[in-house]
Amino acid sequence: MDLFKKESKEVISDRAFLVSILIQFITISLLLFLYSTYTEVIHSPNLKITVAVDTNNTILINRLESAGVRVILANASNENANAVINSSSGEVKTDPTSIFSGFAIAKINSISKELSFDEALEEKNFTFSSFNLANENTDFIQMAYGLIIPIAIIMPAMVAMSLAIQSILMERKKRTIELLLVSPLSNFDIILSKAFPYVLASTVSSIAWVFLIMRTIQVSNFLLLLLFEFFFSLFLVSVSMIISAKAASVKEANAISSLVGMITITSIVIPYNPLSLYFPAVMIARIASNALDSSIVIGILSLCFAGFLAFAMATKSIGDMRNNFV
Amino acid sequence: MEIISLVRWELRNILFDKKFMLSIIIGMFISLVTIPLLMQAVSYFKEGTLLSALPVSIKIIKIATVGEHPAINELEKDVMVDVVRTDEKNAFEMLGKKEVHGVFIVDSNSGKFYGRGVGLSNLAESSVRNAVDRILRKDVKPAFNLTPDLGLESLIKSLLAPFLLLTPLFLWSLPIIQSISYDRENKIIEILFATPASRKEILLAKVIANMLFAMLLGVVWINLVQLSGLNFSNPFGVYIIFLVIAFLIISMNALVSALSASVNEATLASSISSTIIVTLFFSVTTLKVFPATALLARLSPATYIAEQVGGGASSFPLNLILMLLIVIASALLLAISAFSTEAFAFAVKPGIKQLYEGMLELLKSKTKAAFAMGFVAFSITSPVQIIAIALIFLISRINILLLLAVLVAIEEVFKALAITIIKPRKTNEGVLYGSLVGLAFGLSESILLAPIVDIFILIRIVPMVVHALSTGLFGIGYTNKNALASLLLAILLHLAYNLYLVGYL
Numbered sequence: 001m002d003l004f005k006k007e008s009k010e011v012i013s014d015r016a017f018l019v020s021i022l023i024q025f026i027t028i029s030l031l032l033f034l035y036s037t038y039t040e041v042i043h044s045p046n047l048k049i050t051v052a053v054d055t056n057n058t059i060l061i062n063r064l065e066s067a068g069v070r071v072i073l074a075n076a077s078n079e080n081a082n083a084v085i086n087s088s089s090g091e092v093k094t095d096p097t098s099i100f101s102g103f104a105i106a107k108i109n110s111i112s113k114e115l116s117f118d119e120a121l122e123e124k125n126f127t128f129s130s131f132n133l134a135n136e137n138t139d140f141i142q143m144a145y146g147l148i149i150p151i152a153i154i155m156p157a158m159v160a161m162s163l164a165i166q167s168i169l170m171e172r173k174k175r176t177i178e179l180l181l182v183s184p185l186s187n188f189d190i191i192l193s194k195a196f197p198y199v200l201a202s203t204v205s206s207i208a209w210v211f212l213i214m215r216t217i218q219v220s221n222f223l224l225l226l227l228f229e230f231f232f233s234l235f236l237v238s239v240s241m242i243i244s245a246k247a248a249s250v251k252e253a254n255a256i257s258s259l260v261g262m263i264t265i266t267s268i269v270i271p272y273n274p275l276s277l278y279f280p281a282v283m284i285a286r287i288a289s290n291a292l293d294s295s296i297v298i299g300i301l302s303l304c305f306a307g308f309l310a311f312a313m314a315t316k317s318i319g320d321m322r323n324n325f326v
Numbered sequence: 327m328e329i330i331s332l333v334r335w336e337l338r339n340i341l342f343d344k345k346f347m348l349s350i351i352i353g354m355f356i357s358l359v360t361i362p363l364l365m366q367a368v369s370y371f372k373e374g375t376l377l378s379a380l381p382v383s384i385k386i387i388k389i390a391t392v393g394e395h396p397a398i399n400e401l402e403k404d405v406m407v408d409v410v411r412t413d414e415k416n417a418f419e420m421l422g423k424k425e426v427h428g429v430f431i432v433d434s435n436s437g438k439f440y441g442r443g444v445g446l447s448n449l450a451e452s453s454v455r456n457a458v459d460r461i462l463r464k465d466v467k468p469a470f471n472l473t474p475d476l477g478l479e480s481l482i483k484s485l486l487a488p489f490l491l492l493t494p495l496f497l498w499s500l501p502i503i504q505s506i507s508y509d510r511e512n513k514i515i516e517i518l519f520a521t522p523a524s525r526k527e528i529l530l531a532k533v534i535a536n537m538l539f540a541m542l543l544g545v546v547w548i549n550l551v552q553l554s555g556l557n558f559s560n561p562f563g564v565y566i567i568f569l570v571i572a573f574l575i576i577s578m579n580a581l582v583s584a585l586s587a588s589v590n591e592a593t594l595a596s597s598i599s600s601t602i603i604v605t606l607f608f609s610v611t612t613l614k615v616f617p618a619t620a621l622l623a624r625l626s627p628a629t630y631i632a633e634q635v636g637g638g639a640s641s642f643p644l645n646l647i648l649m650l651l652i653v654i655a656s657a658l659l660l661a662i663s664a665f666s667t668e669a670f671a672f673a674v675k676p677g678i679k680q681l682y683e684g685m686l687e688l689l690k691s692k693t694k695a696a697f698a699m700g701f702v703a704f705s706i707t708s709p710v711q712i713i714a715i716a717l718i719f720l721i722s723r724i725n726i727l728l729l730l731a732v733l734v735a736i737e738e739v740f741k742a743l744a745i746t747i748i749k750p751r752k753t754n755e756g757v758l759y760g761s762l763v764g765l766a767f768g769l770s771e772s773i774l775l776a777p778i779v780d781i782f783i784l785i786r787i788v789p790m791v792v793h794a795l796s797t798g799l800f801g802i803g804y805t806n807k808n809a810l811a812s813l814l815l816a817i818l819l820h821l822a823y824n825l826y827l828v829g830y831l
Binding site: 015016019113116117120121123124125126127128129130131132133134135136138141142144145146166170173217218220247248249250251252254255256258259262263266276277282285286289290291293295 | 343345346349350352353356357359360363383384385386387388406408423424425426427435436437438439440441442443444445446447448449451454455458459462463493496497500501503504507508511512589590591593594
């Protein structure tokens with residue numbers, strides 16, 4: 001317990017840890033800021049997007065105007081138009097010098113989709129109606145669940161991992177690990193008091209980030225997310241304990257931990273397959289957006305298993321070290 | 327002679343570390359697998375967000391469907407949607423228990439969607455709408471197609487290429503941290519200091535060894551990358567750019583490890599600095615997207631790599647490379663200065679004063695040190711300026727007046743900081759060192775800007791004089807205890823010239 005207290009104090013007073021907390025805070029708030037700004041801006045009536053149309057197509061003009069776009073006739077004057085629509089050929093010319101042209105393209109695109117959809121409904125004699133939708137802008141909601149929440153969960157765990165990698169390695173270099181190995185503390189006690197401060201620190205920081213996010217985005221299964229974070233950081237921290245107990249040098253340990261980071265990032269770009277459901281980023285997005293279902297339960301259980309397995313292996317690696325030493 | 331044997335020794339340390347080499351190879355392999363996967367993901371990106379191309383939002387929405395219609399089969403193909411086929415009563419029960427985000431009731435001529443008033447229900451509705459749309463317009467061309475083609479796909483591919491190419495550098499530049507910080511912690515550095523080699527030679531040997539390692543791997547890497555689907559029209563040019571960026575990261579790592587007190591700190595600082603370097607180059611390259619800022623993208627060496635992937639035959643950015651070499655030289659100079667101070671041996675962080683003293687010792691003359699400080703000031707100023715440009719761009723549409731004022735103020739402040747470190751005492755010293763700092767600064771700036779602005783004479787000579795004048799002015803003010811007033815005067819002088827240049831005056 002004393003060792004646990006000492007390690008916790010070291011983690012909290014570590015300057016690197018404090019800097020990482022600051023960087024995480026900045027990243028999360030920046031993402032949230034971008035999320036709400038994008039969503040606000042694209043629907044803001046103050047956004048001065050001007051689109052020039054060549055014909056007097058009332059349906060198109062009405063749609064554009066109700067989307068908050070100022071519409072002018074193309075022939076009259078093209079000054080300050082972000083985009084010019086040639087409605088007979090369907091061609092759109094944009095003014096690339098203005099950063100607002102991107103918004104114009106997005107709006108024209110969605111309006112063109114709506115128009116085609118309505119026309120197709122009419123032609124095929126099909127009615128489509130929807131009820132009880134949220135009265136809010138949801139253009140970037142995929143970004144919220146697919147990106148911001150996974151980052152808030154994965155980032156603290158990755159930081160804990162990269163900080164924890166040094167802990168046993170440094171004790172080995174300074175030869176203070178030998179004191180621990182000859183002490184009456186069991187392997188389990190040593191690993192527990194080494195790993196848990198990092199696991200707890202990452203869980204607590206991700207609680208803070210999720211709370212921050214919940215002010216903007218609706219998050220379901222808050223407790224389950226924290227459980228995920230706990231097991232995920234338990235797994236990563238235990239892996240880094242194993243690395244730092246086995247690695248011969250700092251360079252090697254850093255190289256291996258960079259590799260683990262690269263693998264985690266690579267898992268994001270692997271194309272869709274049946275296993276995709278159990279990739280960390282996907283699981284986090286699903287937990288935050290869905291009600292509990294079987295694949296979430298299976299995912300969390302296997303993560304829990306992986307976490308405890310890695311923890312047991314870390315304990316064993318301390319045992320190996322003790323056997324070699326004694 | 328010592329330096330050659332030192333380099334051989336350092337290189338052997340790197341190459342014979344089996345596990346490190348293994349992780350390098352695995353890292354290259356992972357990057358190689360990532361490239362085609364990411365490129366494939368980008369090719370899905372025609373409309374909508376990049377996120378819909380990446381499998382991160384798999385089954386984030388669940389929809390209960392009632393009835394039979396081809397649109398439901400179409401909906402099931404959407405990876406974002408989890409479809410539950412059920413009856414009407416059960417469907418609304420699930421909706422009430424918040425188990426699904428929406429209910430879709432469909433028959434042969436009508437479809438109704440019921441959400442539950444949350445943002446995700448809107449996402450579910452648009453997925454259903456898309457599925458119905460795809461079924462209804464199966465063979466019919468869109469009635470009114472306005473989809474603009476910006477060539478986004480190839481643009482994103484070319485932007486991603488430099489990023490993917492540069493990622494292995496994070497691993498490749500680790501040995502220099504090991505051989506500086508870790509050698510000190512293990513007292514190996516004391517043995518090295520006891521050899522006849524000077525400290526300058528010891529540090530240079532470490533940098534050269536790491537650089538040779540990167541050069542060797544670079545040849546393999548550039549060839550492997552071309553096998554995995556990125557083709558460069560001029561691989562040799564890409565290789566040179568790659569090496570220069572490697573050199574930059576390695577010298578920055580040498581600098582941070584010489585400055586930091588422990589391995590931990592050095593590792594953290596190096597990962598921050600390498601991330602900043604790669605991100606900065608990458609984000610400047612993305613300015614290619616807007617024709618208005620495409621010219622600014624030329625300030626990043628990564629742009630050349632991006633253009634090479636696009637198949638364009640762009641000219642090699644020689645000026646940019648020269649400028650980067652100046653930055654590298656400044657970083658190395660500072661690293662050697664830090665390495666030579668006693669603070670390094672005692673693992674204490676050297677202060678700026680000590681660093682300057684180390685530099686003075688190395689260059690053996692105050693005028694040379696002042697000239698070098700001009701380059702150092704420039705190396706720090708340019709990334710700060712890029713960030714400032716980005717911020718201004720974010721806040722307002724480009725406002726030339728505001729932009730120029732901020733950029734000029736940043737330049738003058740950093741040059742003034744250099745003077746306060748040199749601490750001239752007499753007025754003539756102030757003028758001399760001030761103009762030397764300004765001259766070195768102006769020289770680097772002219773090299774950087776030459777390919778962008780084509781008014782050669784004005785760019786090459788007059789601005790250098792302006793820089794020298796304005797900092798000389800600050801030198802006079804500083805030695806006569808009027809630092810703030812003279813700084814303002816220097817900013818005004820410089821701003822007036824720049825305004826004249828863009829035609830405001």
